[in-house]
Structures are given as structure tokens and as C-alpha cells.
Amino acid sequence: MSTLTSSTPENSPETTVALFSIQDRDSGENGRMVCSIQDDIPFALKPSVENYYRLVTEGALDRETTAEYNITITVTDLGTPRLKTEHSITVQVSDVNDNAPAFTQTSYTLFVRENNSPALHIGSVSATDRDSGANAQVTYSLLPTHDPQLALASLVSINADSGHLFALRSLDYEALRAFEFRVGAADRGSPALSSDALVRVVLLDDNDNAPFVLYPLQNGSAPCTELLPRQAEAGYLVTKVVAVDGDSGQNAWLSYQLLKATEPGLFGVWAHNGEVRTARLLSERDAARHRLLVLVKDNGEPPLSATVTLHVLLVDGFSQPYLPLPEAAPEQAQADSLTVYLVIALASVTSLFLSSVLLLVAVRLCRRRGAASEGRCSVPGGRFPGHLMDVSGTGTLSQSYQYEVCLMGESGTNEFKFLKPIIPNGLIQNTKQN
Known part of the structure; x- marks a missing residue:
């Protein structure tokens, strides 16, 4: 055969x-x-x-x-x-090229830790072709994405022969947590046949962000001062430190700790929520001003931390005027001092003027006590002393004015009823002529 x-x-x-x-x-x-x-x-x-x-x-x-x-x-x-x-x-x-390449999976999910080194091999895709020869030779490519915000060509590349992927640069979890694209596989037949698969890249967070304090602000300006009444009970909520972390998962879990205090044992910080509370009753021996240093730490490995400074002022009550701390800006302190001086000067001048008027009235009352009668008014013939009244146009009374004093006498007592100026006739005539 x-x-x-x-x-x-x-x-x-x-x-x-x-x-x-x-x-x-x-x-x-x-x-x-x-x-x-x-x-x-x-x-x-x-x-x-x-x-x-x-x-x-x-x-x-x-x-x-x-x-x-x-x-x-x-x-x-x-x-x-x-x-x-x-x-x-x-x-x-x-063989006839009658089979398109087929991926081993319809979709791929690749996990990449952020801050990777460029050119890092992050995964592979694989496709096979049932044909033979050139009809079974597969080449891989990245298909265009329809997302205009995803610059795929700057993120990943693929080896055309092996299907090895994706990182061209260091990836940042806080900027891009995940992205997806499609990979094509084509054979070398004539005509060529192709297929595609979905690839999703998920970034894993790395603890690369320290906690950021939102309150109180630590921007170098005048510190924010918290007021604490001396009558506060133990456990009184003084303030709360508010912080956030740009990472995720346990890398963003924050804890709080009191590192330093002006008076140890007076304040405590709750570890999980940042609340600052009194640890005991206050006494007269406690200082009026306190400075606290609080540590905010995440739960990453290794952990990252930040510190925040708190200023606490003890007051007898919230109605007590607030006095700025010595650390306040010098310009603000100077402006406040000048205002106080002006108020004191104005009050002194006003007090001196009123005292002089009251003293003069009292002297005149004593002289006319015997002559006063009920319901009658006497017009004193004298004038105020020139050294008290003639102030040369400063807004006080002129020595050409007289005062009419009305006294009411009853049961042997004298009472000051009213005080008004009397303008001389000559002055009135001069005024009319002018």
C-alpha cells in the first residue's frame, strides 16, 4: 500500500x-x-x-x-x-485567516502603587489566535480613548509583541485614582483580524501626604485665642482642632495628642476627634495665658504628622473685656494705646470743666442762701472769675456772660433748680446790629 x-x-x-x-x-x-x-x-x-x-x-x-x-x-x-x-x-x-485573536480575559484590572518609578512593568495582556503561521502572529496596541481629559499616551505604553504594559511616569493617587482604556490585538493575516479588551488601572494609595490643619489656621498671622471661663467644670470643651489628610484608608486616619502645655495636667486632647477639654477644675493659681502644642498624626506606615499651636486665655466671664496677647502685632497694639490715651484726655478735660462750674455754683448758692425765697429767683450782680471762664475761644464760656440761678426754698433747705446764661443787653444790641 x-x-x-x-x-x-x-x-x-x-x-x-x-x-x-x-x-x-x-x-x-x-x-x-x-x-x-x-x-x-x-x-x-x-x-x-x-x-x-x-x-x-x-x-x-x-x-x-x-x-x-x-x-x-x-x-x-x-x-x-x-x-x-x-x-x-x-x-x-x-490555514486560512478565519480566526481573530482572542484575549485570555475580556477585561483586566491592574493594581499599581502610586509614586511608582517610570518605565515600571505594571501588568500584561495576552491574546491567542487559532490560526497558524502569520495568521496566528499577534501584535498589541493601545486604542484611542474617548476621554479628552485622559492623556493616555503620557501614562502608559504597551509592548507590541509581548503585551507588557502601562507606566511612563510616576502616578499620583490624589490626582488620578483610576483610569481605563482598551487594548487591541491584531494578527498578521491578509486581511488582518483583530479584537480588543478593557484594561482598568487602579492606583493604590501611598502615605505621601501629611495631615493639614484647617483650624486653627497656622498662617503666621496673629494667633487665634480661645477664651476659657475660670468657672468652667472639668471636661469643658475649650476648642477643637480640625485637620484633614489627602490620603485614603488608614493613611487618612488621624489621631491627636497633646505634646506640650504651659501647665501640664490642666488640658487634655481627645485622640480621635481633636477636642481640647479641661482635665480638672481651674483655680486662682492657674496662669491667665496658656500655650498648647498639639500633634496631629496619620495612621500610615511610616506615619506622617503636623503640629498646631493653641492659645488659651482664662477670663472671669465672657463679659470680661478681652485683652490681646503680647504676641499681637505691634501696629495694632500701638493703635489701641493711642485710642486709650485720647479717651482719657477727653474725659479729663470734660471732668475739669464740670467741676469748675459746679464749684462756682456752690459758692454763689452759699452767698445767697439767706436772701433766697420760695419761688423767687435772684440775679447775681457779679461775674464768673476770668481765670475760669476766659479761655480765648476754646469753646468754653466767655467772661461777658452771666448766669441766672433759681433757688427753691422749702423747710429751710435750698435746692438748685436750673442754670441758664444771661446775655448782657449791649451784647444783644451788638449782635442785632451785626
Whole structure:
């Protein structure tokens, strides 16, 4: 039995695989022949001219299912006894590019820790092609994204042959926590076939942000001072330190601790919420001003921290005027001092003037006590002393004015009723003429 090798492309129905002829040297029935092949293959024998046959495909062959067929052709005569011979044909199915590359997963999720080094290998994608030869060679590429804010070309790259991905630069979790894109896989057939898969990159947080204090502000300006009444009970809420952390998870869990205090044991800080409370009752021996240093620390590894300074002023009550701390800005302190001096000077001048008037009235009352009668008024003939009244146009009374004093006498007592100026007639006439 001889063997013949033949090749036929897949997906080609009714294709002639081989053409052969048979013969028998006998005559009559002994020379008549019957030709056949096995039944379980997609091939058939079709007679051509006398003693010639064609081996053809009955349907489209699929190389990916069966790449090779071994066909046995049996020729039997009709003599007695019957004689037969067999001939083998090996049919190899040649590949046609009828399969697109297929990814091993429909989607990929890759986890990358932030602050990675550039050119870091962050993962791979893989696709296979059931074809053979060039039809099975796969190349990878990044497909264009529809997100205008995602500059994909600056974030990741892919090796066209191996499918190894994504980081071109250091990634920042606080700026970009996750992003996704599609990767294409194409074979080198003609025409080329392709497919794509979704890739999602998730950044893992690194503890690279220290806590940031929102209150009280630590911006170098005049410190914020908290007022604390001396009557406060133990556990009194003085203030609360408010801080945030740009990280996530345990890297953003904050705890608070009192590092230093002007008077240890007087204040305490709650570890989980930053509340500053009194630890005991206050006494007269406690200082009026206190400075607290609070530590804010995250739970990262290693932990990062920040400090905040608090100023507390003890007062007898919230109605007590607030006095600025000595650390206040010099310009503000100077302005406040000048205002106080002006108020004191104005009050002194006003007091001196009122005292002088009241003293003069008292003296005149004493002189006229005997002459006063009930319901009558006396007009004193004298004038105020010049050294008290003549102030040369400073807004006080002139010595050309007189005062009318009304006294009411009853039961031996004198009472000051009213005081009003009397303008001399000459002054009134001069005024009218002017």
C-alpha cells in the first residue's frame, strides 16, 4: 500500500483533493472493480471518465478542528474470490485567516502603587489566535480613548509583541485614582483580524501626604485665642482642632495628642476627634495665658504628622473685656494705646470743666442762701472769675456772660433748680446790629 500526501485549504467546499485511476489485468467480471473510502470523513469519490476517480471535499474543512486526514482508498474486483488493494492519501488542511485573536480575559484590572518609578512593568495582556503561521502572529496596541481629559499616551505604553504594559511616569493617587482604556490585538493575516479588551488601572494609595490643619489656621498671622471661663467644670470643651489628610484608608486616619502645655495636667486632647477639654477644675493659681502644642498624626506606615499651636486665655466671664496677647502685632497694639490715651484726655478735660462750674455754683448758692425765697429767683450782680471762664475761644464760656440761678426754698433747705446764661443787653444790641 502506497501513501500520497496532498494539501487543501480550509473553508473550500467541493474542492478536488486528488485525481487517480484504477485498473485490473483480468477480464470479464474478474476485471470489474469497485472503489471506496471510509465513511467517517468529509470526503467523497466521484467517477470521472472510465476507471478515473476524483477525491473531493464534501463540505468546508476547518483546520482548527482537524488539520490532517488519513484517507484509505480500497479497490475491490468482482471476481471469485474477490481481490482488493488499498492506497492511502494524507490530506493536510492548509490555514486560512478565519480566526481573530482572542484575549485570555475580556477585561483586566491592574493594581499599581502610586509614586511608582517610570518605565515600571505594571501588568500584561495576552491574546491567542487559532490560526497558524502569520495568521496566528499577534501584535498589541493601545486604542484611542474617548476621554479628552485622559492623556493616555503620557501614562502608559504597551509592548507590541509581548503585551507588557502601562507606566511612563510616576502616578499620583490624589490626582488620578483610576483610569481605563482598551487594548487591541491584531494578527498578521491578509486581511488582518483583530479584537480588543478593557484594561482598568487602579492606583493604590501611598502615605505621601501629611495631615493639614484647617483650624486653627497656622498662617503666621496673629494667633487665634480661645477664651476659657475660670468657672468652667472639668471636661469643658475649650476648642477643637480640625485637620484633614489627602490620603485614603488608614493613611487618612488621624489621631491627636497633646505634646506640650504651659501647665501640664490642666488640658487634655481627645485622640480621635481633636477636642481640647479641661482635665480638672481651674483655680486662682492657674496662669491667665496658656500655650498648647498639639500633634496631629496619620495612621500610615511610616506615619506622617503636623503640629498646631493653641492659645488659651482664662477670663472671669465672657463679659470680661478681652485683652490681646503680647504676641499681637505691634501696629495694632500701638493703635489701641493711642485710642486709650485720647479717651482719657477727653474725659479729663470734660471732668475739669464740670467741676469748675459746679464749684462756682456752690459758692454763689452759699452767698445767697439767706436772701433766697420760695419761688423767687435772684440775679447775681457779679461775674464768673476770668481765670475760669476766659479761655480765648476754646469753646468754653466767655467772661461777658452771666448766669441766672433759681433757688427753691422749702423747710429751710435750698435746692438748685436750673442754670441758664444771661446775655448782657449791649451784647444783644451788638449782635442785632451785626
